[in-house]
Amino acid sequence: MLSVEQVSRTFNKKQVGFSDVSFTVKEGEIIGILGTSGCGKSTLLRVLAGLDKDYTGKFTWEKEQVGMMFQEPRLMPWLTVEQNVGFGMKGDSNSTIQELLKLVGLAGFEKLYPKDLSGGMAQRTALARALVTEPKVILLDEPFSAVDAFTKMQLQKLLLSIWKQQNTTMLLVTHDIDEALFLCDKIFILRGQPGELYETIIISEPKPRDRGDFKLTTRKAEILSLLDLKQTV
Amino acid sequence: MEHREHAVLSKANKTKELRFTKPKINRKVLLGSILPLTLLIIWEASGRMGIIESHLLPIPSVIVEGLYQMALEGTLWGHIGTTLMRVFAGFLIGTFTAVIIGSLVGYMKIFEELIDPIIQAFRSIPSLAWVPLFILWMGIGESSKVILIAVGVFFPVYLNMVAGIRGVDRKLIEVGKIYGYTSFEIVSKIILPASLPSLLTGIRSGLGLGWMFVVAAEIMGASKGLGYLLIVGQNTYSPDVIIGSIILFAILGKFTDWLLKFIEERSLRWQDSYANQR
Known part of the structure; x- marks a missing residue:
């Protein structure tokens, strides 16, 4: 699906960004990229999305269709909810839009402008917009x-x-x-400045998972120690 | 029973709404017109009592009477029509070129470096200084006037267009890039709508300048138009004609600005602004 080979992107004399990151992703996997702030995890996503072209190394998508969701909703303020959802579509396909709005629980709010939405509603609109082109891959940046x-x-x-x-x-x-x-099925831990792929954690529990699961709690302790928070605090 | 209750309720709601909206407008009109009406009455009264000399400042009723006579004779409409046409043509030409050049300069670095310096240089020339040159080139016909107005309209529209485009949120443009939009699509679907508020501000101040320049153009040499009436009034010692055309300028300027404001409010209803909240 996606293979990344030794991709680096650094700013400020290699102080920020990430370097030498390699991994592969299989179809249908949910990959988490964890790391403390400043380790380049958002930059990695931007590079993979094609928004940042100044990287070194190589990565290839098997299928081109990529959807992306950002930290902010990034809705066009002059478009209504349904127009925003249909923003990435070529041609008209109202039925898909209505279906998606129903899926994300926004049926009945089609005609509102972003200024009238709550934060959660705006983010759901953004999710529907990311899904409308039926992408094979969705990149989610702290959504x-x-x-x-x-x-x-x-x-x-x-x-x-x-x-x-x-x-x-x-x-x-x-x-x-x-x-x-x-x-997530796999969690990549990024560490350091610039960030490097430090560890890959595989979580094989079937989804949906119970949030209070004991096994998950032990994994959490493991991740916390991997992130080495003492150093950054 | 339930049905009736509902009907009563909605009626109550309606009257409540009416009570809230209607006095607001009345109050606004009332408060706003106190000062001008008082001034008019004082003016009229002191003119009739001979405190103000009427050959310098004729009283309002005489001015209105004069305008009314011209309207009856039919000459007034020709003057108004000519002036309106000139402003309209110059406004369209100026706005159109400003939007196109402004889009290019705002969007593409190379155009900014190429074009913006020379436009900034031309901007520092007071536009009225062009008048003799335009008359020399194009005579005192319509084209020199329309071009002068277009030049006046061009600069505010251009400046606001460029500023609007520069201010567009990079984050919104990235959304377009994710969907593989071409440069043209990014301009037409994201940059232009996002810079619309700024552009409309520019267009409104451009129109204001258009009215200013039509006066200049018509004073320089015209055989028709409201600016020409000003000169006629000056040459025939009739201040009522001058004040009459000043009033007409005010009315027309206000009306066209109101039209633009109406369009602005209509097309910017999506804005999350203070004005939309009040």
Whole structure:
């Protein structure tokens, strides 16, 4: 699906960014990229999305269709919810849009402008927009970091149900360990400045998982020690 | 029973709405017109009592009477129409070129480096200084006037267009890139709508300058138009004609600005601004 070979992208005299990252992703996998701030995890996603061209190394997508969701909703303020969802589409296909709006729980809000949406609703609109082109891969850059805890859990469940329906491959950048444990099959730990791929953690528990699962809790301790928070605090 | 209750309720709601909106407009009109009405009455009264000399400042009723006579004779409409046409043509030409050049300069670095310096240089020339040259080149016909107005309209529209494009959120443009949009699609689907608020501000101040320049153009040499009426009034010692055309300028300027403001409000309803909240 995706193979990344020794990709580096650094700024400020190699102080920030990431270097020498290699990994492969199989179809239908949900990959988490965890790391403390400044380790280049968002930059990695931007490089993979084609938004940042100044990288070295090589990566190849097997299929081109990539959807992306950002930390902020990034909706076009002059478009209504349904127009925003249809933003990436060529041609008209209202039925797909309506279906997606129903899926993300926004049926009945089609005609609102982004200024009238709550943070969670805006992020759900953004999710629907990322899904509308039926991408094989979705890149998610801390997508739920700006919404409240309840909305966050709802949206995570929604993401899983979409994954179940369409077997979408997902790359999720996050700093929320619980989120990664709940969603991901594999977790890449980035560490250092510039960030390097330090460890890969495989979580084989079937999804959906119980958030309070004891096994997950022990994995959390493991990840915490890997992230080596003492150094950065 | 339930049905009726509902009907009563909605009626109550309606009257409540009316009570809230109607007095607001009345109040606004009332408060706003106190000062001008008082001034008009004082003006009229002191003119009639001979405190103000009428050959210098004729009273309002005489001015209105004069305009009314011209309207009856039919000459007034010709003057108004000519002036409106000139402003309209110059406004369209100026806005159109400003939007195109402004888009190029705002979007592409190379055009900014190529074109922006010379435009900035031309901007520092007071636009009225062009008048003799334009008359020399194009005579005192319509084209020199329209071009002068277009030059006046061009600069505010251009400046606001460029500033608007530069201010577009990079994050929104990235969304377009994710979907593989071409440069043209990014401009038409993201950059232009996002810079619309700034562009509309530019267009409104451009129109204001357009009215200023039509006066200049018509004073320089015209045989028709409201600016020409100003000169006629000056040459025939009739201040009522001058004040009459000043008033007409005010009315037309206000009306066209109101039209643009209306369009602005219509097309910017999506904005999360203070004005939309009030």
